[in-house]
Amino acid sequence: MIRTSRPRFAALALLTAAVLTASGCAAAGGPDADPSADPDASVSVAPELTGDLTIFAAASLKAGFDELAERFEQQHPQVDVRPISYDGSSTLATQLVEGAPADVFASADEANMTKVVAAGVATGPELFATNRLTLVVPAGNPGGVTGLADLDDPDLAIVLCAAEVPCGAASTTLLDAAGVTASVDSFEQNVTAVLTKVATGEADAGLVYVTDAATTTDVETVTTEGADGALNRYPIVALQDAASPDVAAAFVAFVLSDTGRGVLGDLGFGAP
Numbered sequence: 001m002i003r004t005s006r007p008r009f010a011a012l013a014l015l016t017a018a019v020l021t022a023s024g025c026a027a028a029g030g031p032d033a034d035p036s037a038d039p040d041a042s043v044s045v046a047p048e049l050t051g052d053l054t055i056f057a058a059a060s061l062k063a064g065f066d067e068l069a070e071r072f073e074q075q076h077p078q079v080d081v082r083p084i085s086y087d088g089s090s091t092l093a094t095q096l097v098e099g100a101p102a103d104v105f106a107s108a109d110e111a112n113m114t115k116v117v118a119a120g121v122a123t124g125p126e127l128f129a130t131n132r133l134t135l136v137v138p139a140g141n142p143g144g145v146t147g148l149a150d151l152d153d154p155d156l157a158i159v160l161c162a163a164e165v166p167c168g169a170a171s172t173t174l175l176d177a178a179g180v181t182a183s184v185d186s187f188e189q190n191v192t193a194v195l196t197k198v199a200t201g202e203a204d205a206g207l208v209y210v211t212d213a214a215t216t217t218d219v220e221t222v223t224t225e226g227a228d229g230a231l232n233r234y235p236i237v238a239l240q241d242a243a244s245p246d247v248a249a250a251f252v253a254f255v256l257s258d259t260g261r262g263v264l265g266d267l268g269f270g271a272p
Contacts, residue, residue, distance in 0.1 A: 050078040051244030053251055054101060056085045056092040058108035058166065058234070059190040060131060060209045064264045065106065071263070072254050079247055088165035088190035089113075096121050096239070103242035104251055106234060108191075109166035113235045125237035127272035128255050129264050131209045132231050133170055135222040136198050143204030145222055148175065151182040151205060159194050159203040162187040166232050167194070171207045174230040195219065211268040233272060 053072075057065050062084075069081040085092065085102070093112040096105060097119040105122060107113040113125050137145045143156050151158050160182060161168035168187065175182055185203065188194045191212055197203040199218035209232070213221050236255055238248035254260050261271065 048078055049076045049244075049247050049250055051080075051247045053079055053081045053103050053244065053247050054085075055081065055104045055106070055251070056087075056096060056100075056102045057104075057106040058089045058092070059086045059192045060108055060167070060212055061106055061234070062086050062192070063211070063215055064267050064269065067263050068255060068260055071259070072251055075254075076247075076250070081251075086190075086192070088161075090164045090166075091189060101241070101243070102239055103244060103248040104236065104238055106236040106255070107166070108234055109169065109232050110235055111169070112166065113237065116237070116239075120240065122237040122239050125235035126252070126256060127233050128236050128261065129234040129272055130231050130270035131211055131234065131268075132227045132270070133167065133174055133207045133224060134210045134213050134227060135205060135224045136195070136208050136213050136219040137205050137222060138198055138201045138203075139218050139220055141220055141222075142201070145205045147222060148178045148180050148224065148226075151175070152180055154183045156183070156204040157185045157202065158182050159186050159188060159197045159206040160184050161191055161194055161207070162189055165190060167191040167207065167209060170230045170232050174207070174224075174226055177226050177229055214268050231270070234269075 055065065055069070065084055069084060073079055073081055089107040089109055089112040092105065093107065093115045096102060096116050105113070105116060108131070116122050117125065135145065135148060137143060145156065150156065160171050163169060163172055186197070191208050194206040195208045195212045195216070198206045199216050213219055236252055238245065238252050242248040
């Protein structure tokens with residue numbers, strides 16, 4: 001009769017159990033485990049942004065913000081950027097203070113942003129761009145305008161932004177520094193309206209931002225001495241009562257990013 005050695009079987013059993021235990025630990029996430037191989041592994045992933053985004057932005061930002069909104073939607077397919085409200089910053093600020101619903105406000109100056117902050121509608125705006133004025137005339141320069149000094153000629157049709165909007169305040173600063181009293185035929189509520197009147201030949205000259213002048217071939221620019229001394233600084237903020245605060249904050253961050261500033265820089269905006 002052949003007798004089996006029990007101690008040998010016991011040792012073998014212990015060895016097998018140890019191997020199985022070690023392999024089980026590795027599969028369950030030991031130091032050598034591959035987390036991607038475990039479909040139940042816990043991975044921290046930021047939730048995808050969802051919701052609508054309502055933006056109020058200065059009229060001079062239209063080309064830039066249209067492109068930024070499109071890129072933002074491409075990055076966040078579940079976000080719907082509603083048609084952006086473009087107008088003079090003073091008009092937009094008044095609407096916001098009076099309770100107009102919006103998620104983000106981008107102003108062409110700090111003064112109108114200050115009104116919104118003072119009313120408790122927003123906190124912590126950040127500067128994201130600068131812009132400067134240029135004298136524009138219709139293509140061909142039918143009025144023969146050569147500089148700011150010509151704006152006091154009563155025989156020319158001159159159009160400027162109203163004093164309460166950023167381009168109007170900057171125009172006043174620029175003309176005062178040049179010692180020019182412009183013979184103005186009409187004051188407009190935003191820079192787009194000034195550009196349109198010059199481009200269509202309704203006016204012989206006007207002051208608009210360099211970024212607006214670059215959007216059409218229907219106007220020509222005239223050398224504008226002292227324009228760098230009347231820069232406008234653009235702040236942006238996510239509003240306190242934003243319907244989708246995370247979406248609003250993400251868009252503000254996108255505008256402030258290298259990508260956002262690159263888009264604006266290509267259109268002629270300066271760094272803040």
